[in-house]
Amino acid sequence: MINLVWLVPLFPLIGFLINGLGRNTLSKSVIGLTGCLAVLASFIVSLGIFIELNASNTKSFIVPLFDWISAGTVKIPFSFMVDPLSALMLLIVTGIGFLIHLYSTGYMSHDAGFGKFFSYLNLFIFFMLLLVLGSNYVIMFIGWEGVGLCSYLLIGFWYTNSSYASAAKKAFIMNRIGDLGFLIAVFLIFTTFNSVEFAVIFPQAASMLAGDRALIIITSLLFVGAIGKSAQLPLFTWLPDAMAGPTPVSALIHAATMVTAGIYMIARSNILFTLAPQTLHVIAIVGLATLLLAATIAVTQNDIKKVLAYSTVSQLGYMFLGLGVGAYTGAFFHVITHAFFKALLFLGAGSVIHAMSNEQDMRNMGGLKKKLPVTFLTMMIGTIAIAGLPPFSGFFSKDEILAHVYEHNQLFWVLGVIGAVFTSFYMFRMMFLTFNGSFRGTTAQEHHLHESPSSMTIPLIVLAVLSVIGGFIGIPEIFGGGHWLQNFLSPVFAVSAGKMPHLTLDHSTEFILMAVSVAGALGAMLFAYQKYVKKGEVPAEDRIERGTLARLSYNKYYIDEIYASLITRPLDSLSGFFHKVVDKKGIDGLVNGFGKGAIEASKSFRLLQSGMVGFYIFMMVFGIVALLVYSMYKI
């Protein structure tokens, strides 16, 4: 089965081609079926691979396909790598991907671009699988950029809205900034290790000293790549804007899979990062800062998808925080659980939006509990999971990270817990505003309210189940679990683990930590309940004056504006300056100046030709005298 791993990306590719070419001719049902089946087939193969790998003693396989680029010493094969990390990721991508495809058949059923949508989704799955499967950084980079492309395409899916198109462009460009870092890192990797193959690099790296300069630079650059892709500070602003895309896209790409690519990549390169503790430190700080920043922004957002988007950014921050403290397993654990509950939440939000006739402002919702019971229930599960309340999945993964953080730096832990408290608050705020209270929308919307079709609710239910039980793959020892995930992934992180101080928290401390965070989350939930259910508060209209902090949060700390005035506008005026002044006046002026100068010279030269014989002869005599003087001296 492992040798057939190429089938995994092939199916979505075929799906893409069929749907892409037949987008106008095939019927919607065929398209939907093709799209779903392609991913389902991949999922089945992935499952087979997973089972085989689990059973196998060897935990890492390389499946070469063909030589891709070779120039001199640079040889880049097109080959895939199957190990526990990629196998798990395959399952997540294809599994959740399938659910979201399924969901989309319902969600997008009225859209004119149905075929296009499915072809894009399939293409995304294809690239995501390339990213996951690539056996070297360059193949990974293909997927890396490819998912960026799909993200661009899908954010700008409704391209006639030019702000959506701008959001798409923004996403692509911000990703590209990271990609440049990634690319240069690849070059540096090549010069350092003379290869870009994981299988060649990691053993070599393992023998290097911690804090090696090359490693620090490589990891920093890789991290720049991860920042772009996984929407960390300072490149996170594209992700909230990316909510312009259809909601399944937000669920799949901008929550469950693509944005976690950065974490996947760092986890994949864990040995490099382990040996670059300085970089890890930076990662931790960036993650922490991002999680707090995003969490505080989410608190005041009124767009249901924006809340989820900032929540995603914030959760990604947790993952980076985890990576930063060396909790690779924990971070990856959180990737998995987050994929479950965040996909669920987005799909739920999509269901709400669907029901609300594309209304996204929570101020116009409320009281949807009764009309959308399945959606409410599943979303509540998701919310509990993300808030980190036991025993739902989010609890386990978040607390594993926080435990490592505590051991690493207690201040970080405090801040992390504060983030968790915020998370709980804004998530419940969202739930209460949407589902509790009375309906605040128009009558037309109210009239139209209905529960989503089963194609949409089934994925919700499945994901809800996963959100509940997903945490059990990594039950820590204190709960008597064997932490299956850690064991499964251990071949991947083994070398790193050997170079890292081991978790030495005693159980009582661990329990206290959990208790504190759970208590915090519960407190936040109660506060939200008090505020929005009991008092029935509704966030203020846009025009109402807000307090300084609230205004900062509500306006996302003006980060977009800061970027515009610091980068975009200066670049635009620089462009104008280069074009109009340097190019036109300066260089071209110089070039034209030669021509003009020649013409001017001509204008004055021709005056010499005065038409007067006397003058001509005088000039001749002048020349003759000059020549004679010359010969006088020369003799």
Add this chain to the structure above:
Amino acid sequence: MEILLLQIFIPLIAAAVMLIAGKSARSLAGVLSLLPLAVTAYMYVNFVPDASIQYLVNLPWVPQFGINFKAGVDGISMILLILTNLLIPIIILSSFKHEIKNQSAFYALIFFMQSGLLLVFTALDGFLFYVGWEIALIPIYFICALWGGQNRIQVNLKFFIYTIAGSLIMLLAIIYLHLQTPNNSYDIAEFYKLNLDSSTQGWIFWAFFLAFAIKMPVFPFHTWQPDTYTEAPTAGTMLLSGIMLKMGIYGVIRWLIPVAPLGFHDWGLTALVLSIIGVVYASIIAFTQNDIKRLIAYSSIAHVGLISAGIFAWNMQGLQGAMIQMLNHGINVVGMFFVADIIIRRMGTRELDQLGGIAKPAPKLAIAFLIIVLGTVALPLTNGFIGEFLLLMGVYNYNIYFAALAGLTIILGAVYMLRMYQKVMLGVTNERTTIFSDIDTTEKSVLLIVSVLIIVIGIYPQPILHISEAAISNLLEQVNQKILVQ
């Protein structure tokens, strides 16, 4: 019959045929343009990808001056032959949509130019190279000036004089080298053998570089280019950007650096820096361009700057990247200008501000355009990525900071390309663009060829890389040895 002579002279004969073809010139041109491609295909099939020169032709031309008609094909030339003979049919096909006045002359000039280009890419004799160099220039001047836009006369005059100024300086260098050879020959092999002192090589380097830099164009010799691209008829722009500027790049690889290795050693860094400045500078200018052709023109400067930087980094990756990127850039820029032409022809405007939402009435065009844009911004699995990856790697091997600067093209390219795509294709349609009709069969076939090439090369570039590998590594070694000896 020497196959290479056939290759070079078939276009010339085609040009002659065109002149007497009259009304049927258009379709005849389409058919005739396939002949050189067929010859190239034959040559490619029989080509052995080692460092040797194949299909060598060596006929005495003006023996008393040491001038021979010496031409041959190695891996480097092969790629350019493919490029030229592949693009010319596409360009001719793309011109079918235009009502061209005096079309027989138009196609005759294109074929004439093709001959010149093929001469440049195969010449192994300095004089022959120069002759080809200029022959390629005359027809394009006429194409641009006869069928161009409003300001064509002024703009092309500048272009012509500018480029010819550069090439005349190059001629001096060629003659000078000729005089230095022991047996007064123009043979490139003799030029390679020369051991001139480094100051002499310095000025020879600059003499050649000036000619090539103007042709490519490298910052700050580029100001003719946006105007010319904008004013030229689309076929002319395609010829200029798709093939002609490769003359400069090819010249750097084949003539400049191997002939003046010490000059390169002393001045290569300067050239590299200029190239990289060009990348960033042109990209930034492209940000705010409102004229679609001008925007593409500036983007071309940026891309060529990167190619040039890759060459001046002078290592395997950079050179191989340059080789494949020459092909890629040719394909992409031709596609890009073709799309621009479709839009300009239908809309009657080049202003981005007046376009928008074309994707809705013309989804096929939108897809093709997107593929071309992606190829241009070097998305993986498109041809552009292979080239830029290798080029950046080459520059990186030279200096990491240069690579970082040149790498900005990845970001900046995306910025202006996507801006253009958005402004043209996305957004709501306005009253102009709603009636936009999607591409027809001819256009579709051109765009299909271009798109397929973009993706196929992107997925499987190895056959192309393989062509030039041995030749490049041989050249590299030769030059490095000379520099080392010094």
Add this chain to the structure above:
Amino acid sequence: MSSLITLSILAILVLYLGLYKAKNALLPATLLGLAGALVLAVLEWNGGAQPIYSGMMLFDNFAIAFTTICIFSTMLILLISKDYFESISEHVAEYYTLILFSLAGILVMVSYHNLTMLFIGVEIMSVSLYILAGIRKDDFKSNEAALKYFLMGAFSTGFLLFGITLLYGATGTFDLTQIRDYVIANPTGISPLFYTGITLLIIGLCFKVGAAPFHFWTPDVYEGSPTLITAFMSTVVKTAGFAAFLRLFLMCFAPLHDFWMPALLVISLLTLFVGNVTALYQHSFKRMLAFSSISHVGYMLFAIVALGVNSSNSVFIYATAYSIASIVAFAVLILVKRQTGADNFDSFNGLAKKNPFIAFTLTVAMLSLAGIPLTAGFIGKFMMFSTALAEYHIWLVILAVLNAVIGIFYYLRVIVAMYFKGAERNEIQSSSYFNFVLGFSALITVVIGVYPGFISSLF
């Protein structure tokens, strides 16, 4: 020699033909005679390298080659003279006679082996030209041209003669071989008379070829003279002037290279700049050609500045290329002027649409003058640059390149006018003579450009 005799007899014959009003026979007879002279000249190829007539003449290959090209160019020019002279006055025979006399003088100039012959040759040519410049008697411009040419020509003759005299004073002979022997025999003690003589000869000869600063007559005379005569002056006469110049320096003064080279270097640069730069801002095509002819003198002087084995070859090819291209230019100018009555650039507007053939030949000619490859002009420039570079005059050549670039600018102007500017105009009716000359010249230009081998190794 026999061609010189043929020409002399032919001239008188033509004069008599005119006397007997055999107008229709004039042109054929002249052309036939010229063809005969051409054949006779060619037959002497490799004939004798010994001076004849007491060392007065030397019909070496150099002389024959230049004789051939001069006669050939004259034939081309006369071919387009059909109906031209008739429109000026009735004395057509006299014009032909004068042209033939002038050509005879030119033949003497290219094959002299004694300064006496040089002097006489130059004067036969010049005196005829003074007259020819003024044959439009009622035209002020023609009058002015004749007077200017005459006064300045006579003035410069004085210097030429003074120079010859000083050479004679130093050596006691007019014979080139003996003068050379004098130079070789006295490597150190060469009389100052001799040096000053060279300087004055340079002045005289530079005037004849129109090099700066002795070029002032050129534009005015070229513009004022009847176009056909201008064509003759700027091609055949200039070629002959250079042949004479080169012959003297090649034979006698080569060892004193160091003395005269810097002076000529400066002159040639000055000529280049004056010619090219001034040509830029001309409105009249004819006047532009006049200035361009000055600049070509600058290029041709390279061969003398960098005197060497290749010099004769270079000058020969350059002169050939330049002459043929100029003839085309003047022929088209005659046609255009006949139609529009003006000779400015604008009168060429839109020519390509109505007369593609004429426009094409003129384009070839202009490209040749501009020195674009595959035309004879390129080969000429190429050889000049090679010659100069071989002597390491790098800066000279770089400045020359700069000038070549300027040159392209104004040569393109006429192409631009013909092809890219529209104008209401009618098709020009050109006779088959014209078409032949245009087509043939363009063909030769391209043939020499493509395969220069057959005239590049004459010497």
Add this chain to the structure above:
Amino acid sequence: MSISLFYFVAFLSIFFALLVIFAKNPVHSVLYLIVTFFTFTIHYILLNAQFLAIVNFIVYMGAIMVLFLFVLMLLNLNESQGTSKSAIVKMIGVIAGMCLVITLVGSLKALHVSDPLVLQTQDLGLVKNLGKVLFSKFLLPFEVSSLLLLSAMVGAVLLAKKDIKQA
């Protein structure tokens, strides 16, 4: 005495030459020119170039100068036409001419040929001797110069004659 004769004649030559160019009236100029040519004839005699002296006397003073006079009379030119240039131009002209003399002489200054001129063969300039040389060695130029005269003749007639067309 005889040497001083040369200097006297030389002085006269220069003096009358100056008068030629400075005389206001062209007719006076011609007359002064005739005198100047006469002094040249004396120089030729001094140099024992008798043939040249005679030719100079007949051709120049006789034919050419008469022709000049004739034309002047024909055109009825006199000083009233104000054909002289402004003083500055004159000054510049004179200065330029002086420069010419200085440089011309200057470039010959290193001349070692200061030895007196000696007539080695008495009959060098006699008709008999010159004739021999002219018709042997210089036969060709002699013949060819007929072309010169012929073309001048044709030309002069052509130009000076009033065109029938115009008449």
Add this chain to the structure above:
Amino acid sequence: MENVTQALQGVPLNHYILLSAIIFAIGVIGVLIRRNAIVIFMSIELMLNAVNLLLTAFSVHHNDASGQIFVFFIMALAAAEVAVGLAIIVMIFRNTNSTDVNILNKLKW
């Protein structure tokens, strides 16, 4: 004649050169300062005569007749030039009623 030729003895060749140069320069000055075409022409004749004199002197100096022959040719030229030159001047006078060279400046720039 005997005694006349005796007079020759003693005059340095230099002085002939000087004399010729001066006369020649006077001719040049004449050309420069006069506007009347005929006077200019006469000045040119002056220049030619200066050359003639010098040639004769050199001829005597070298004891070589060819110098004097050359003078003969120069005289022939002078005759021819005078014929042509005066014809041109007459022609112009017919048209412009003047012999002022500065009146003729239609051709310029």
